[in-house]
Amino acid sequence: MSAVRSDAAAGVPRLTLLVGPADDLSRLEDLARAGVDGFQVRAKAATTRELVALTRLALAAVRPHGACVTVDDRLDVALATGADGVHLGADDLAVDDARRIADASGRDDLLVGATCRDRDAVARALEAGADYAGFGPVHPTTSKxxxxxxxxxxxxxxxxxxxxxxxxGGIDAGTAAEVVAAGAHGVAVIGAVWRPPDPVAAAEELLAALA
Structure with missing residues (x-):
């Protein structure tokens, strides 16, 4: 199938922050208010009910400020919680299957992202119906x-x-502008925001680099 869309970047955030249960969830609303427009819930060791609860917490905190929430790996959780999207890795549900299930569930608006490491993989993700590609690791990283x-x-x-x-992968305020100049729509980060003592200030630095 082909799912080329004229508004390909519509709804795809510029700055996505990965969120897990060990992060300071009390800061989610402040981060969204500061301008972080994407949050990806990732909790690989969580039970399904724990992941549902975490996703709903994130939605309640950031959606009022216009940010979107995607769920890593789990299409079922994304659909059950009314999240904005799902991000799929190479070993997860295939993109075309996820798109078909989402469409059949009345969620043809669901963002579907795919992890890619080269242009051929991006082309395959496009053909399968993905809305965006998570591309990396660009730089060395210790987050995964x-x-x-x-x-x-x-x-x-x-x-x-x-x-x-x-x-x-290794994206921070010092490298974000470089990857965008190279052709990226935006960036996804973990440590660049969660490791500094003030996550909101760190996010604002990233947003300034992306402006």
Whole structure:
């Protein structure tokens, strides 16, 4: 199937913050108010009910401020909670299956993202019906183990032009503008916001770099 959309970047956030149960969830509303427009709920060790509860907490905190919430891996949780999207890795439900199920559930507006590491993977994700590609790791990162070698900024340029790319992996205020200049639509981060003592100030620095 082909799902090329004329408004390809519509609804795809510029700054996505990955959120887990160990993060300071009391800051979610402040982060959304500061301008973070995307939150991806990721809790691989959580039970389904815990993940549902975490997603609903995030939705309640950030949706009033116009931010979107996606769920990592779990289409069922995204649909059950009314989240804005789902992000799928290489070993998760296939993008075309997720799109078909979402459409059949009356959620043809659901954002579907796919993890990609090269232009061919982005092309396949586009053909399968993805709305965006999470592209990385661009730089070395300690936020997630078992990742391949960093792809580098040039890889962003090679993969750009098909789907909106959210660059991930070692992205911070010092590197965000570089990947956007290379062709990324936006960035996804973890440590760049959650590690500093003031997550809101760190997010504001990132947003300024993306402006």
């Amino acid at each position: 183990t078992g990742l391949p070698e960093p792809l580098g900024v040039a890889a962003v340029t090679r993969a750009s032009g098909l789907l909106p790319l959210l660059a991930i």
